[in-house]
Amino acid sequence: MGNKNLRNATVALLTPLPSIFFYLTFLNRHSAATDDDSLSNLWSWCHHHPLLLANILFFLNVDLHFWLVGLLQSSHWMIDLYWIVIPILLLHYFATHPLAVFDKWRSRLVVSLTWAWSLRLSHCYFRREKWQWGAREDWRFTDMRRDYGQNWWWISFFAIYISQQVFLMAICMPLYAIHWNEKGLNIWDAVAASVCLAGLTIVYFADTQMHRFVSRNEKLKKEGKGRVAILEQGLWRYSRHPNYAGEQLWWCGIAIFGCNVEYDWWFVGPLANGVCLGIVTLLVEQRMLNKEFRAEAYRNYQKTTSVWLPWFKVHEQQKET
Template sequence: MLLNLLVLNVFIMFCSWLLVTYNQRAGLVDVAWSFSIALNVIIAAWVMETAPLLVRVFLGVFSGIWFLRLTWHLLRRYANETKEDTRYANMRRAMGSYQHLGFLAFFMFQAGLVVLFSYPMLELLSIPVQQWNDWTPYAVLIAGLIMLLALIGESTADQQLYRFKLDPQNRGRTLDRGLWKYSRHPNYFFEWLHWFAYPVLGLAAGVYGLWLYPLLMWLFLYYITGIPFSEQQALAHRGDNYKDYQRRTSMFIPWPPKE
């Protein structure tokens, strides 16, 4: 199953790379990444009959909805962009004449990351029925509540930012209302919260290694792909306006702003 899904991911990323080679907008990789995880989880939940039906339905439906919603949000953002995302534009300039091969390697690397971040769901789906204890329904309920809270929070944050950016009068200004009043990155916070659902569910089967994933996602968001770049871009485009926002507002965990 893992090998088959990897082949599927490589195919999706290769097709995306072909399109990006044509339109010069590599931000499509984010859309393909999220969509690939959604497909991985939905297919695995449908095909793998090892885990209890309740667990299979929960992961297939809830995780599938999570990543499909994220795919739709990223695709909407991608469709509204008039130029290439700054991250990938910088990569393109750095790679110069080798950009086509460079982006091909990058897209194939993303296919591997899809497997990495699909692993918690695949691991849970591979645990036999006999290993799950009587607390499984309660673990599913708690994991469902975590995922529902994260889904509502991230959807709300994304929609608030999307509407804010649609208004030309907000150019050069920082959104500091709604959830963005309490965190500079509420969308990342709720993305991180979502990953706690899987280790909580794993407790019902005696699986504890999945607690690594909230830590891994926090490291990615806090130090690698999420917050550092977002903060750098915000300071470059909004200057003092964003510095004032930084002084008042929690970086990650929602918290009442400073006066």
């Protein structure tokens, strides 16, 4: 287990280096050039096409490279880890590109918030995985691997990687817009930051409560005792998926930043994230209903508890009326 953990950690740290090295080389060549005419065709193209360059690097280094590594390891675990890192990489790419123009205070605020989001999600990921690298792939990918059988090797390229590029680029576009507009900081940035912080707070407590619940059930199982079927304490008393509600709130905050700098497509990110989380919600709930020991309890939970937005339980409302 120790050798596998070290190997996966090494793979995870090395795989993004081609894109990082290429971009740093571009920045170095650009800073050394006296004018645009002194740049080679390649570096000049990188200068004038920041979004296309970001998508090409994503395609080559994440879609293609990560996919090949996943095929060799028979596990597409790494995309889950890099879902945490890619928004950070894109954010700093947008902020450091030679064409970037922006208000430095808004940029610093968004950078700080995004790093807080990434660190929280990193902690949640490694805590859930018991501080191991690549211990398992997402259960949804495992289910698809079983369903698609021999065709999974090529379907996985589109189902996991291409789809995630479209999704991640869509939700991160406000980060691009923020660094392509010099509009000064205003009250809407405070609103956006407050929404982001509210989302981070909700998802942190929701994940922590779920982690304690899962850890307690694992302990009960080892002791040969009956497990608790459903978590109905804390935020989970008022929402079946408070973690998703918090995550959606976070991206809505990022979208408000984009709207404030007059990014016309600011709503696409929250919309895409909402659709994705909606699909995941259906998959998670079906999985819960397929577990015999908690199926009946979860059906009752569905009847009495809000899906995303925290709200009073149905029977509590009835008592009040």
